[in-house]
Amino acid sequence: MKPGLMPLALLLVSTAGIAQETEPGFNSNRWQENYQYLAKHTRRSSYESLKYLPLTADREDVYLSLGGNFRERFNSYDNDLFGLKTHANGQQFLHRFLLHADLHVTEHLRAFVQLGSYLSNNLGLQQGPLDNDSADLQQGFIDLHFQALTARVGRQEFALGSSRLISVREGQNARRAFDGVRLSLKNDYLDLDAFGFEEVAITPASFDDRGNTQEKLWGLNSKWSFKPTDAEIYYIGLQRKEAHYQNTIADESRHSFGSRVFGKRFGWDWNFEGIYQIGSFGPLTINAWTAASNTGYTFATPSWRPRLGLSANIASGDRNAKDRQLNTFNPLYPNLSYFEEAAILAPQNFLM
Numbered sequence: 347m348k349p350g351l352m353p354l355a356l357l358l359v360s361t362a363g364i365a366q367e368t369e370p371g372f373n374s375n376r377w378q379e380n381y382q383y384l385a386k387h388t389r390r391s392s393y394e395s396l397k398y399l400p401l402t403a404d405r406e407d408v409y410l411s412l413g414g415n416f417r418e419r420f421n422s423y424d425n426d427l428f429g430l431k432t433h434a435n436g437q438q439f440l441h442r443f444l445l446h447a448d449l450h451v452t453e454h455l456r457a458f459v460q461l462g463s464y465l466s467n468n469l470g471l472q473q474g475p476l477d478n479d480s481a482d483l484q485q486g487f488i489d490l491h492f493q494a495l496t497a498r499v500g501r502q503e504f505a506l507g508s509s510r511l512i513s514v515r516e517g518q519n520a521r522r523a524f525d526g527v528r529l530s531l532k533n534d535y536l537d538l539d540a541f542g543f544e545e546v547a548i549t550p551a552s553f554d555d556r557g558n559t560q561e562k563l564w565g566l567n568s569k570w571s572f573k574p575t576d577a578e579i580y581y582i583g584l585q586r587k588e589a590h591y592q593n594t595i596a597d598e599s600r601h602s603f604g605s606r607v608f609g610k611r612f613g614w615d616w617n618f619e620g621i622y623q624i625g626s627f628g629p630l631t632i633n634a635w636t637a638a639s640n641t642g643y644t645f646a647t648p649s650w651r652p653r654l655g656l657s658a659n660i661a662s663g664d665r666n667a668k669d670r671q672l673n674t675f676n677p678l679y680p681n682l683s684y685f686e687e688a689a690i691l692a693p694q695n696f697l698m
Contacts, residue, residue, distance in 0.1 A: 375505075375514070376446050376460065379411070385400065397412070398411060399412070405452075408452060409450050410450075411447070412447055415442070415444040416442070419442075420439055436470025440464075440465075441463075441465040441519075442519055444461070446458065456489040458487055465480070466478055475548065476520045479548050480551060481553065484503075484523055486500050494531055501524070502528065504528065506565075507578050510693060511604070511678045512582070516683060517681065520548045522546070526542050526544060528541040537568070537569040541567075545561060560587040561585065561587070563583070564583045565580060565581055575608070575609035577607050578606040579605045580604050583600075583601050585597075586598040591627060591674060594628070598632075602676075603622050603623075604619065615641070616639075616640070616641050618639045620638075623675060631672070634673050634676065635661075636661035636693060639658050640655065641655065661677075663695030676694070680693060
């Protein structure tokens, strides 16, 4: 058997990121940026003028911010199915273009729109379902903000915790988005999120992506701050019509209960997470689980800071196809780059 996979990647290249490298606020999730601080700059560069366009003379919180990203990525695959099925060796070039406009009407009202174009050139490989989307609405939402409470309505990106169960899908070409509603409550000790979503299905033509009405996602996530350790406790519900497991097709209703403890202190960092799932798949009862850990130590040296880490992960699988249980863990909407940049392995029925 040949070596399983040889991934090569040219990662994020962002025109906005290069210009903003030393400034506060730049984030790969562009909606998290806040450029209101530029109102204090009496003389702005051309770049800063795009990031902060005041719309009134007397209100600093009424402004428009413009930006964009461009990413090029190269992947080379050799026996990517590990000899289990007929495979094709080859390479692919992935092209990602994103443009956004962020409108702040007042401190209570905001509108964010992001357009995306995802293209690929494959040599010896078939195009994947997430390789191409000529042009579409990546995000388009309205924020209503009152004191510590924010209501977000529309198409939006969303990642939960460490992105094991819900992520923006950074590894593949087309990023993941959801249609729905998110309510957020934040203070010094607690972040609370309640959400109800449909995942946006990617189709290659222009402006034809729609929410998948066959799947419903909802949940509640709480994040608690106990420095140096933070903790998350969450619940996620999933309803899928005609779900596939092995050769069986049935309706799936799954409920995930999870917790995560993470933090940093004295050079050490830690991230421990456990998830238990119950529900039903047709006539079968769901009983599944996963556990993950990532522990490391960063050495403080004068010129560089190497980190030594250990990661251990396990997820349940189905041992008996003839019983009345389904024990296969469902990673829901995972970050496939969580384990490796090739993004071909999901945290499902494995030990590593």
